Every structure is written in structure tokens, then in C-alpha cells.
Amino acid sequence: MNQTPDFDGLAGVYRWMEYFSFGPWLALTRRTFLKDATACRRALVIGDGDGRFTARLLRQNPDIRVDAVDASAAMLESLLRHARGGADRVTVHQADARSWTPPQEDSPYDLVATHFFLDCLTQAEIETLAKRLRKYVAPDAIWIVSEFAIPANGFARILAKPLISFLYLCFGVLTGLQVRKLPNHRRSLDKAGFSRSRVRRRLAGILVAEVWSVTFGKRSEGRT
Secondary structure, three states: OOOOOOOHHHOOOHHHHHHHHHOOHHHHHHOOOHHHHOOOOEEEEEOOOOOHHHHHHHHHOOOOEEEEEEOOHHHHHHHHHHHHHHHHHEEEEEOOOOOOOOOOOOOOEEEEEEEOOHHHOOHHHHHHHHHHHHOOEEEEEEEEEEEEOOOOOOHHHHHHHHHHHHHHHHHHHHHOOOOOOOOOHHHHHHHOOEEEEEEEEEHHHOEEEEEEEEOOOOOOOOOO
16 A cells, blocks of 8 residues: 555645636536435545535535545644534544545445545555445445546547646645556446446546446445
């Protein structure tokens, strides 16, 4: 397992870094399928950065409770500040999601959300994470994903490759992130028992929002 990157130093400027690099597009991508979560009651949000997605989720859904997982204490503090009046419905877990195990509770998650987080993992790490989480989600659970992508062809593909390489280089310098190329998260989620039900692309396909559902009849081994 690669070392855990340190995002503490970016917590105070994360929003502005995002805005000056991609304008509103990353935030819009995170919110693409937010309405799909209106009926959810127990959510697992991993690596939400400063917590703006979690804050909107709490405002939109007054009945949902959230487990927020992040290795950065500063990011979790920012998440709770953004949550404001909904912070009492959030339980934070400062942990590396690659080795973290959900609390043993009777109520499974009916929502998992990872926004621009899976690209910080290797292919094998995503597969391990997805298989583990598959044991803790309800049969009707959804997994909302936002990620960078390299379009299949055209000018956007030519632009995306150096852009994503530059982003990896920057985050490597700033946080110690060791991953240097986009993993194929779709292959890993499918292998773990999820199937993609909805997708929307932005910025000519460089940004992708997806909804994944539990694949009927395909389930990982029981809880250990």
C-alpha cells in the first residue's frame, strides 16, 4: 500500500484551488445526481474534501445520516463547518479508507459517495475497497461517483492526457500522493458487484458523474 497522502495543508484553500483550475465544473459534477439521494437514509461519504457535497446532501435530505471518512483531520473539520446545522447527523472517521471498515450496525448504507477520490487509488486498491463496501450496502443502494476521465477521441483526449498528468504531479508535490495515472474504477466496481446505471459527462468528457447500483444476484462474501 502506498503512503497516505497528507491533504491537511490544502483544507483552507481547496475550494479556491478548485475554482481557479476548473471554475464551477467540479462542483457541478459532484451535484449531478444529488437528487437521486433524496430517499436515502444512511450514507457513506469518502474523501469529500472540504465537505461541500456533504453539506448539500444534508440540506436536501433532512432524514439522512452520514458517515464521513477522510484521512485528513483538517478536511473533516472543514466538512463539519460546512455542514452547519446538519453536523449532528454526521459521524466523522479520520482514517485511510483503504483499510477502514464500517461500524458494525444493523442498518446498511443505502448511499455511497466518492467524488474525485478513486483517482487517488491504484486499480487494486479500488477493487479491494469496492469488495469490502459491497458487504455493507443495502440491496437497493446506490454509489455516486465523480471522476476525471480521458475521452475516447478528439481534441479533448489530446488535452486531457497532459492535464491529468499535471494534476497528478501537483498533488504529488503538495500532498505526497504517489498515484500517477487514472485507474479504471469502472472495471473494479463492476467486478465487486456494482453496475453503472447512469452517466453524465462534462467538459467534453474530461469530467464524469455516475450512478452505480448493486448488481442483482452478485454479492461479495458475507461480513467478517
